[in-house]
Amino acid sequence: MPAPALLAAAIIACTAPQVHDGDTLRCGADRVRLYGVDAPEVKRGKTPAEPLAYEARDLLVSLTRGRVGCRVVDHDRYGRHVARCWSDASPDINAALIRSGLTTEYRRYSKGAYASAEAEARQARRGVWASGQTRVTR
Secondary structure: OOHHHHHHOOEEEEEOOEEEEOOEEEEOOEEEEEOOEEOOOOOEOOEOOOOOHHHHHHHHHHHOOOEEEEEEEEEOOOOOEEEEEEEOOOOOHHHHHHHHOOOEEOHHHHOOOOHHHHHHHHHHOOHHHOOOOOOOOO
16 A cells, blocks of 8 residues: 555544634644534634634534544645544544534535535534525635
8 A cells, every 4th residue: 555545544533632723623633624514713913803713713612522523525725634533432533513503514625525515504503504694715
């Protein structure tokens, strides 16, 4: 098996990872970007937080309080692992975040893998879909 395939098949596991925002966490030294999830940005310097940014972050915190596992599917330009994750609280953290409506599918990379979760949030008018307005999706 070639080296990139071995890296992509890696599993990262930890208990109660640090959560940076609604689509990024840290398991020990491993930085993990959730595959297919696009969360509103939290405040950075003088740039204000986007609507629902802290709600998305808080949901990710609640979904990762216990044991967490992540299957690496890629790496991004910042050197983070891009992964599909699960926990004691959810068999699919990525889908749960999108289904909540607090995040959207990052279609540019996921190619529709979470389309049904996003459609469920949109139909139920949860989160970003509550007012009928949408964020710019990537």
